[in-house]
Amino acid sequence: xxxxxxxxxxxxxxxxxxxxxxxxxxxxxxxxxxxxxxxxxxxxxxxxxxxxxxxxxxxxxxxxxxxxxxxxxxxxxxxxxxxxxxxxxxxxxxxxxxxxxxxxxxxxxxxxxxxxxxxxxxxxxxxxxxxxxxxxxxxxxxxxxxxxxxxxxxxxxxxxxxxxxxxxxxxxxxxxxxxxxxxxxxxxxxxxxxxxxxxxxxxxxxxxxxxxxxxxxxxxxxxxxxxxxxxxxxxxxxxxxxxxxxxxxxxxxxxxxxxxxxxxxxxxxxxxxxxxxxxxxxxxxxxxxxxxxxxxxxxxxxxxxxxxxxxxxxxxxxxxxxxxxxxxxxxxxxxxxxxxxxxxxxxxxxxxx
Amino acid sequence: xxxxxxxxxxxxxxxxxxxxxxxxxxxxxxxxxxxxxxxxxxxxxxxxxxxxxxxxxxxxxxxxxxxxxxxxxxxxxxxxxxxxxxxxxxxxxxxxxxxxxxxxxxxxxxxxxxxxxxxxxxxxxxxxxxxxxxxxxxxxxxxxxxxxxxxxx
Amino acid sequence: xxxxxxxxxxxxxxxxxxxxxxxxxxxxxxxxxxxxxxxxxxxxxxxxxxxxxxxxxxxxxxxxxxxxxxxxxxxx
Numbered sequence: 001x002x003x004x005x006x007x008x009x010x011x012x013x014x015x016x017x018x019x020x021x022x023x024x025x026x027x028x029x030x031x032x033x034x035x036x037x038x039x040x041x042x043x044x045x046x047x048x049x050x051x052x053x054x055x056x057x058x059x060x061x062x063x064x065x066x067x068x069x070x071x072x073x074x075x076x077x078x079x080x081x082x083x084x085x086x087x088x089x090x091x092x093x094x095x096x097x098x099x100x101x102x103x104x105x106x107x108x109x110x111x112x113x114x115x116x117x118x119x120x121x122x123x124x125x126x127x128x129x130x131x132x133x134x135x136x137x138x139x140x141x142x143x144x145x146x147x148x149x150x151x152x153x154x155x156x157x158x159x160x161x162x163x164x165x166x167x168x169x170x171x172x173x174x175x176x177x178x179x180x181x182x183x184x185x186x187x188x189x190x191x192x193x194x195x196x197x198x199x200x201x202x203x204x205x206x207x208x209x210x211x212x213x214x215x216x217x218x219x220x221x222x223x224x225x226x227x228x229x230x231x232x233x234x235x236x237x238x239x240x241x242x243x244x245x246x247x248x249x250x251x252x253x254x255x256x257x258x259x260x261x262x263x264x265x266x267x268x269x270x271x272x273x274x275x276x277x278x279x280x281x282x283x284x285x286x287x288x289x290x291x292x293x294x295x296x297x298x299x300x301x302x303x304x305x306x307x308x309x310x311x312x313x314x315x316x317x318x319x320x321x322x323x324x325x326x327x328x329x330x331x332x333x334x335x336x337x338x339x340x341x342x343x344x345x346x347x348x349x350x351x352x353x
Numbered sequence: 354x355x356x357x358x359x360x361x362x363x364x365x366x367x368x369x370x371x372x373x374x375x376x377x378x379x380x381x382x383x384x385x386x387x388x389x390x391x392x393x394x395x396x397x398x399x400x401x402x403x404x405x406x407x408x409x410x411x412x413x414x415x416x417x418x419x420x421x422x423x424x425x426x427x428x429x430x431x432x433x434x435x436x437x438x439x440x441x442x443x444x445x446x447x448x449x450x451x452x453x454x455x456x457x458x459x460x461x462x463x464x465x466x467x468x469x470x471x472x473x474x475x476x477x478x479x480x481x482x483x484x485x486x487x488x489x490x491x492x493x494x495x496x497x498x499x500x501x502x503x504x505x506x
Numbered sequence: 507x508x509x510x511x512x513x514x515x516x517x518x519x520x521x522x523x524x525x526x527x528x529x530x531x532x533x534x535x536x537x538x539x540x541x542x543x544x545x546x547x548x549x550x551x552x553x554x555x556x557x558x559x560x561x562x563x564x565x566x567x568x569x570x571x572x573x574x575x576x577x578x579x580x581x582x
Contacts, residue, residue, distance in 0.1 A: 002461045019461035020430070044454055045493045052507045052566030055581035059568045061507070074493045076456035092457075102455075102472045276527035278569040323527040323565035341473035342451040343494070 006070035011062065015070045024075040025091045026068075032087035032241060033065045034286040036315035039079035039088055040066065042347055047072035048079060054280040054321040078347055081105060081336075084263060084315050085244050085286065104339040104348055106263035108245040112236035116257035119234035123249035123258055128288040128311075131242035132249060136234030140194070141168070143229035147198030147215040149191050155210035158186035162202035162211060170195035171202060246287035246311045264351070265333035266314035268307055274326035275304040281318035281327055287311045290318060329353075355426050357401065361408025362423060364394045366439045371395065383435055412440040417485040424464050434465045437483050445484040446500045447477035453496040459488035507581045509564045511549070511556050515578035518554040522570035522579050523547070528563050549579070 007014040011030030016023065035053030040046075047069045056063050077090030077097045081104055090097045097103040112123065112132070119136035151162075163171045174187040198215035217225070236257075238249075249258035268289070282290045282305065293306040316329040334351045363384055370380045377395070381388040394400060411422055419441070424433045447467075455473030467481035468488060475497070477488070482499065489497040523529055524537050528548055535541025536550060543550070545559040549570070556579060571580045 002458065017461065021460060021466075022457065024457065052568075052581070054565070054567035054569075055507050055571070057568070059571050059581055061581065063507070074454075074456035074458050076454045076493075078454065274531070276530040278525065278527040278567060279572070280527075280567040280569060321567060323567040323569070324531045339473060341453070341455060343454045343496075344473055347454075 004070040004073060004075070006068070008064075011064045013064060013066075013068060015068060015073050015075065017075050022093050025094075026073065026075050026077070026080070027089050027091070028064070028066065028068070029087050029241075030064050032085050034085045034087070034244065034315055034317050035065045035284055035320065036084060036317040037066075037320045038082045038084065038315065038351065042078050042082040042351065044076065044078060044343075044347070045072050045074055047074075050320060053284060053317065054323070058280065058283050077103065078344070081344075081348070082351060084108070084313055086241060101337075102339065102341075104336045104344055107261065107335040107337060108263040109259075109261045110238050110243050110245050110249065111259050112238060112249065112253075113257045113259070114235055116255055117234065117236055117253075118255050118257070119232055119236075120254060122252045122254065123236075126248045126252045127243075128246060128248060128286060129242045129244055131239040131244075133237045133239075134234060135237070136232055138232060139230050141197060142194045144225065145197045145215070146217055146225060147196070147213065149193070149196055149198065149202075149211065149213040151189055151191060152210045152212070153189060155208050156189055157208050157210070158184060158189065159207060160186070161205050161207065163189075165201050165205045166196075167199065167201065168195045168197050170197075244286055244313055244315075246289075246313055248288065248311055251310050261335075262313055263335050264314040264331050265335075266312075266329060266331040266353075268309050268312050268314065268318075269328045269330070270303075270305055270307060271326040271328075272304050274324050276324055276326075277304045278323060280321045280323065281305065284317050284321045286315065286317065287313055357404040358407050358411070359426050360394075360400055361404035361406075362411065362426070362436050362440070364400055364405055365408050365412060366436045367391055367394050369439045385432065412442070416441065416443065416483050417487060420464055420483055420485045420487075430464060430466065434481065434483075437465065438481060441483050443484050444502045445479060445482040446502045447479050447482045447488075448498040448500070449475045449477060450496040450498065452494045453492075454494055456493060458491045458493065459497060462487050462491045507566050509548070509558065509561050509566070509570075509579070510582050511558055511579045513555040513557070513578070515576050516555045517576055517578070518551050518556065519575065520551045520556075521573045521575065522556060523549055523551060525569050525573040527567065527569060528565060532560075532563070 002019055004015050004017045013028040016025040037050035040048040040050045049067050051065055053065050056065055080088035080090045098105055119134050121134045124132045124134045160173050163173050170192045173189045176187055178184055200213050203211040203213045245260050245262050247260040250260040289307055289312045291306050293302040295302045314329055314331050319327040319329040330353050331351055336348050367380050377388055377391050381391045420437050423437055427433050453474045455470050457470055459475050460468040465481045465483050467478045469476050486499055489499055530537040532546050533544055536544055536547050548560055548563050549556055549558050566581055
């Protein structure tokens with residue numbers, strides 16, 4: 001008789017079944033789980049249960065957000081297909097069913113076009129899952145300015161005022177204690193022209209007018225500058241494991257370089273009268289859809305919980321965690337790749353509420 | 354003695370296969386035996402009639418008991434399915450409903466190797482179905498129907 | 507997970523009673539520190555310390571633990 005084996009490593013779980021013909025391995029990564037409970041809803045044999053996610057997430061308890069009865073699980077993989085966070089996977093003979101055409105798959109993606117991207121890092125800062133890394137290399141400062149600077153060492157009294165004032169740390173004096181053999185407070189003064197930005201602060205602050213400097217950019221336009229030198233190069237990276245396609249990157253990008261495709265469409269309704277502002281939904285939402293609004297003026301009345309559905313993936317975690325059933329998440333559309341199996345089609349359709 | 358019962362089962366299988374028109378050589382190949390042993394079997398040598406009687410009783414068990422006992426005696430799935438298929442009295446028609454989720458439990462369970470998955474649906478080869486019903490019993494969605502059908506001859 | 511209290515730690519401040527969303531929806535008066543004694547709420551301050559009553563109503567959202575200043579109420 002075929003029997004399943006279960007392995008638990010910290011909060012992660014693995015259930016497997018081996019026969020002469022094939023090996024099936026189901027895996028759960030707690031770190032990626034958003035606590036939406038879609039897996040428990042879609043499971044055809046009720047093997048999965050959603051644990052008290054509010055308590056687990058908010059108190060940092062070392063406990064898995066879902067539990068699975070390995071004696072009930074038949075390793076069909078429906079939960080992993082429904083999981084919007086890719087926290088679940090089923091591998092058959094070491095190949096994920098997400099790579100098999102016969103299985104349906106949620107159609108979701110997030111991409112950043114590096115050709116359009118200006119590498120401002122707004123998406124990296126906004127991403128609620130810290131899934132985005134932007135690497136950028138900045139142009140050399142000296143190539144963005146052009147000018148001339150010269151210090152008349154005869155006139156210079158080695159006061160060091162220019163050195164102190166220079167915002168680019170381009171001027172260095174060789175300070176020394178004067179001796180009878182060399183009665184001066186500095187042996188030399190040099191300007192590092194790679195650092196100088198020709199701001200003329202040194203010239204204006206010199207008490208003895210020893211510095212002659214001019215900024216060509218300001219006086220005569222930018223004729224000396226090569227626009228290619230000003231280009232910022234970089235690259236973007238989205239960690240597909242962490243990304244849940246919330247759309248923050250797309251919404252915050254100033255140049256429309258990010259494109260996000262969501263698997264679910266729907267509605268998020270909050271009953272402001274029922275809400276007791278406990279904050280469980282705000283804490284559980286993987287997409288930072290929810291927040292507590294601050295009134296702009298005294299006397300202004302604001303909603304208890306603020307939502308912006310632009311970022312919502314309609315996973316339903318907030319509705320599951322709300323202790324007073326003040327949140328209703330409706331899924332009106334589920335986008336998935338076709339499958340010939342009617343039972344799988346029906347299950348995918350059942351994600352609509 | 355299990356060995357003797359196995360011999361009895363092989364004898365019954367050999368007789369049935371010969372009756373179906375196979376040559377002794379083919380029977381020997383299928384049952385992985387020497388041709389001379391097959392010949393001995395068919396002439397009633399190297400075998401006690403008692404073993405054959407016991408083997409005959411076993412073939413008349415309900416299909417599940419016949420299959421699992423044979424598998425336990427032989428511990429070889431290929432020979433088990435040939436013996437059970439050849440000596441089985443019934444014919445079965447397997448049907449998989451649309452509610453099948455393609456979990457593969459039936460395929461893993463089937464000792465006759467009669468089940469494969471195709472496009473997330475179990476496909477049962479009725480020719481190899483021995484009517485043991487183990488697939489039906491293990492199916493989590495109650496999607497398998499096994500019907501016993503009248504033999505044409 | 508189970509709701510636990512440690513009465514030795516409890517200051518009797520009643521923040522958990524007020525913060526608990528279930529308590530507020532059952533009896534806003536009690537949660538707000540008024541009204542007559544009821545055992546319908548999950549927890550109440552009694553004789554200066556927290557006491558659990560209808561803990562089966564707890565949805566384990568963790569709000570009480572988040573607000574308790576002295577770790578006297580928690581989920582385990």
